[in-house]
Amino acid sequence: xxxxxxxxxxxxxxxxxxxxxxxxxxxxxxxxxxxxxxxxxxxxxxxxxxxxxxxxxxxxxxxxxxxxxxxxxxxxxxxxxxxxxxxxxxxxxxxxxxxxxxxxxxxxxxxxxxxxxxxxxxxxxxxxxxxxxxxxxxxxxxxxxxxxxxxxxxxxxxxxxxxxxxxxxxxxxxxxxxxxxxxxxxxxxxxxxxxxxxxxxxxxxxxxxxxxxxxxxxxxxxxxxxxxxxxxxxxxxxxxxxxxxxxxxxxxxxxxxxxxxxxxxxxxxxxxxxxxxxxxxxxxxxxxxxxxxxxxxxxxxxxxxxxxxxxxxxxxxxxxxxxxxxxxxxxxxxxxxxxxxxxxxxxxxxxxxxxxxxxxxxxxxxxxxxxxxxxxxxxxxxxxxxxxxxxxxxxxxxxxxxxxxxxxxxxxxxxxxxxxxxxxxxxxxxxxxxxxxxxxxxxxxxxxxxxxxxxxxxxxxxxxxxxxxxxxxxxxxxxxxxxxxxxxxxxxxxxxxxxxxxxxxxxxxxxxxxxxxxxxxxxxxxxxxxxxxxxxxxxxxxxxxxxxxxxxxxxxxxxxxxxxxxxxxxxxxxxxxxxxxxxxxxxxxxxxxxxxxxxxxxxxxxxxxxxxxxxxxxxxxxxxxxxxxx
Amino acid sequence: xxxxxxxxxxxxxxxxxxxxxxxxxxxxxxxxxxxxxxxxxxxxxxxxxxxxxxxxxxxxxxxxxxxxxxxxxxxxxxxxxxxxxxxxxxxxxxxxxxxxxxxxxxxxxxxxxxxxxxxxxxxxxxxxxxxxxxxxxxxxxxxxxxxxxxxxxxxxxxxxxxxxxxxxxxxxxxxxxxxxxxxxxxxxxxxxxxxxxxxxxxxxxxxxxxxxxxxxxxxxxxxxxxxxxxxxx
Numbered sequence: 128x129x130x131x132x133x134x135x136x137x138x139x140x141x142x143x144x145x146x147x148x149x150x151x152x153x154x155x156x157x158x159x160x161x162x163x164x165x166x167x168x169x170x171x172x173x174x175x176x177x178x179x180x181x182x183x184x185x186x187x188x189x190x191x192x193x194x195x196x197x198x199x200x201x202x203x204x205x206x207x208x209x210x211x212x213x214x215x216x217x218x219x220x221x222x223x224x225x226x227x228x229x230x231x232x233x234x235x236x237x238x239x240x241x242x243x244x245x246x247x248x249x250x251x252x253x254x255x256x257x258x259x260x261x262x263x264x265x266x267x268x269x270x271x272x273x274x275x276x277x278x279x280x281x282x283x284x285x286x287x288x289x290x291x292x293x294x295x296x297x298x299x300x301x302x303x304x305x306x307x308x309x310x311x312x313x314x315x316x317x318x319x320x321x322x323x324x325x326x327x328x329x330x331x332x333x334x335x336x337x338x339x340x341x342x343x344x345x346x347x348x349x350x351x352x353x354x355x356x357x358x359x360x361x362x363x364x365x366x367x368x369x370x371x372x373x374x375x376x377x378x379x380x381x382x383x384x385x386x387x388x389x390x391x392x393x394x395x396x397x398x399x400x401x402x403x404x405x406x407x408x409x410x411x412x413x414x415x416x417x418x419x420x421x422x423x424x425x426x427x428x429x430x431x432x433x434x435x436x437x438x439x440x441x442x443x444x445x446x447x448x449x450x451x452x453x454x455x456x457x458x459x460x461x462x463x464x465x466x467x468x469x470x471x472x473x474x475x476x477x478x479x480x481x482x483x484x485x486x487x488x489x490x491x492x493x494x495x496x497x498x499x500x501x502x503x504x505x506x507x508x509x510x511x512x513x514x515x516x517x518x519x520x521x522x523x524x525x526x527x528x529x530x531x532x533x534x535x536x537x538x539x540x541x542x543x544x545x546x547x548x549x550x551x552x553x554x555x556x557x558x559x560x561x562x563x564x565x566x567x568x569x570x571x572x573x574x575x576x577x578x579x580x581x582x583x584x585x586x587x588x589x590x591x592x593x594x595x596x597x598x599x600x601x602x603x604x605x606x607x608x609x610x611x612x613x614x615x616x617x618x619x620x621x622x623x624x625x626x627x628x629x630x631x632x633x634x635x636x637x638x639x640x641x642x643x644x645x646x647x648x649x650x651x652x653x654x655x656x657x658x659x660x661x662x663x664x665x666x667x668x669x670x671x672x673x674x675x676x677x678x679x680x681x682x683x684x685x686x687x688x689x690x691x692x693x694x695x696x697x698x699x700x701x702x703x704x705x706x707x708x709x710x711x712x713x714x715x716x717x718x719x720x721x722x723x724x725x726x727x728x729x730x731x732x733x734x735x736x737x738x739x740x741x742x743x744x745x746x747x748x749x750x751x752x753x754x755x756x757x
Numbered sequence: 758x759x760x761x762x763x764x765x766x767x768x769x770x771x772x773x774x775x776x777x778x779x780x781x782x783x784x785x786x787x788x789x790x791x792x793x794x795x796x797x798x799x800x801x802x803x804x805x806x807x808x809x810x811x812x813x814x815x816x817x818x819x820x821x822x823x824x825x826x827x828x829x830x831x832x833x834x835x836x837x838x839x840x841x842x843x844x845x846x847x848x849x850x851x852x853x854x855x856x857x858x859x860x861x862x863x864x865x866x867x868x869x870x871x872x873x874x875x876x877x878x879x880x881x882x883x884x885x886x887x888x889x890x891x892x893x894x895x896x897x898x899x900x901x902x903x904x905x906x907x908x909x910x911x912x913x914x915x916x917x918x919x920x921x922x923x924x925x926x927x928x929x930x931x932x933x934x935x936x937x938x939x940x941x942x943x944x945x946x947x948x949x950x951x952x953x954x955x956x957x958x959x960x961x962x963x964x965x966x967x968x969x970x971x972x973x974x975x976x977x978x979x980x981x982x983x984x985x986x987x988x989x990x
Contacts, residue, residue: 296856303856307843309807314856314907318828
């Protein structure tokens with residue numbers, strides 16, 4: 128690599144990093160103050176990009192029109208952020224953190240469909256920046272002038288943010304609230320207004336990040352989740368809540384990716400896949416190294432526990448035998464009594480129920496929230512498919528071996544994950560899922576790439592829908608039973624002890640990290656089993672089984688049902704799968720409808736459906752007993 | 758000025774306050790005495806709205822406040838100084854003060870940074886120092902100064918002498934006298950009887966979430982058995 132090409136790659140990287148920095152800074156700021164991981168932050172970026180496109184079309188492709196559009200779009204996105212805060216999040220600040228997360232997932236769904244409705248499914252290619260469409264010659268290479276401008280914008284925004292945070296009272300309030308928002312309230316500061324303002328600023332940053340990309344990348348509906356994944360990586364590498372860290376991390380990752388592409392250019396044509404593979408590996412490697420060396424990111428600090436009087440999770444109750452036996456009897460009778468459609472739908476539900484129960488195990492009792500649980504589900508599906516198609520194993524062997532393969536992946540992923548906790552852990556799991564997804568997506572010759580695998584059918588004796596229904600019930604039921612049983616074993620108690628008080632658990636001799644690692648592997652293997660059963664029920668496997676959307680579906684199922692009960696995830700998986708099926712048959716905008724339904728549930732039942740029902744029945748019982756005593 | 762009537766509060770399911778009643782008027786320094794875990798801090802937090810009142814009334818300046826959120830209570834002119842100080846460690850002294858700032862209030866002394874530095878001279882020498890790099894005594898002064906920036910008419914001081922060196926405790930006592938001189942109403946919780954005797958006019962004794970004694974400091978000083986029963990360790 129010549130000196131000139133090094134400089135060029137450096138500039139490329141810095142230009143790409145600008146938007147990444149903006150969106151990550153906004154995410155970090157919002158998280159710091161509100162403790163909400165705003166999954167919808169990528170959606171705000173996407174809206175910024177779409178908004179700029181539409182505004183430029185309206186205002187004209189002149190320099191004035193272009194820059195007015197960029198600014199207006201960013202401000203409009205800021206207002207969308209305010210709307211989200213005021214209409215949704217403000218009502219649930221006292222709800223458990225995970226429920227706030229669920230609300231932001233719902234917002235992602237709603238925004239995606241609003242974008243689909245407004246701008247359609249086609250990618251929209253924006254204009255070059257008027258007046259800046261030329262290229263500047265540097266060391267004999269041509270660099271778009273607009274890229275140079277982007278390189279300048281990053282530090283300027285960093286400076287502005289720094290001044291805002293350190294030189295204004297608003298900044299002092301934001302930093303104070305990041306540490307102890309209750310105390311800030313006791314000093315007479317209206318938190319609601321502060322939060323709204325923080326949401327505005329954070330959303331403007333995301334919107335600006337998106338709008339500035341209009342000459343560089345087409346507006347499309349996939350941006351929301353891909354951007355949030357990148358922003359998570361940047362925030363984790365930089366340190367949550369640190370704007371400077373976000374800047375550093377964005378630059379580091381942007382430049383490293385650019386260099387990978389630069390190195391890959393040795394083989395210009397046909398080698399495209401290799402570059403992007405390398406860029407992903409590099410992003411991941413940076414994150415893995417940083418997190419192992421500095422678990423709170425480059426410039427992050429250990430998270431101060433926010434003083435919120437959260438009640439500890441109540442003890443779990445064992446589902447009664449009556450529940451289990453009656454449930455099993457009913458399910459066994461289904462193929463006899465119901466039609467084919469119900470049988471197929473229930474087969475799906477079994478797979479997702481095991482998926483949800485395994486996710487619940489790790490995020491509830493084990494206390495490790497996973498944003499990337501689809502990694503194990505999807506890898507299970509692919510392992511089963513590949514063992515059969517590429518290794519030539521019989522279907523039965525593939526189905527049984529697939530969970531073991533996934534368990535091996537979980538050994539590796541888990542080793543990193545259990546070194547972290549809280550949001551850092553959650554984001555790392557997401558990163559692993561993204562990496563798994565991209566490898567599967569890009570390795571055409573082995574995994575079938577974006578097309579996926581076809582002809583993954585069960586053996587003849589299981590080919591009937593009814594036969595497969597019983598197989599799915601047996602395998603998934605056994606998986607659920609195993610996980611539930613483990614929860615009430617000493618191992619399960621140790622995990623729960625570790626969740627409630629890591630210090631005390633270690634003080635009585637529990638090697639918490641080892642236990643958590645084992646839990647990761649167990650849960651990964653069983654999610655893999657769910658994926659394998661799912662794969663053979665469909666006959667084909669698509670990369671979407673590993674996608675972020677699949678991971679968030681799992682989270683929605685668990686949170687919808689309620690994370691504090693064992694039956695919650697079952698109910699959540701059943702309701703979600705059924706509802707999605709019903710809604711998707713009626714409207715193209717099923718995501719938006721689901722989003723609205725979830726929002727309604729979040730606002731009405733902040734403890735999840737099963738938790739909410741429990742609370743309702745308890746209130747009813749108390750009222751009854753009061754009447755009796757009165 | 759501050760009137761608490763039959764206050765009940767819970768932490769989760771644990772019933773902490775069982776009908777606490779007390780009052781404090783302008784220019785009055787009132788001590789709330791009791792052993793560890795008697796409920797002193799909970800009284801303060803419940804008055805401030807940080808713990809929700811399950812039953813009972815809190816009246817401040819003729820207004821019922823037990824259902825208001827903490828920031829509204831603070832804006833009515835009731836200041837709160839927490840037991841564990843809760844300094845913003847990343848913020849400098851000046852920034853900590855800025856967070857506490859509220860507009861001047863009729864009928865309450867108006868504080869400025871300079872006036873506060875006169876009251877707590879140590880702070881004047883470390884305006885730009887981050888809160889996390891201050892000693893316990895300095896942090897205690899800062900947390901009081903920060904609350905005073907809100908120009909309160911009444912302050913709740915939760916264990917102001919706790920963990921401080923004797924010389925700092927003396928300084929703290931002088932500061933509380935100064936607040937009384939400004940006409941503030943002060944309700945302080947204490948385990949340190951000597952300190953309370955030095956600063957307070959009246960006293961309440963709380964045990965197991967109930968008020969066991971209310972009267973003048975002189976009465977309490979005269980009654981050895983009362984002290985023996987509720988305060989000796």
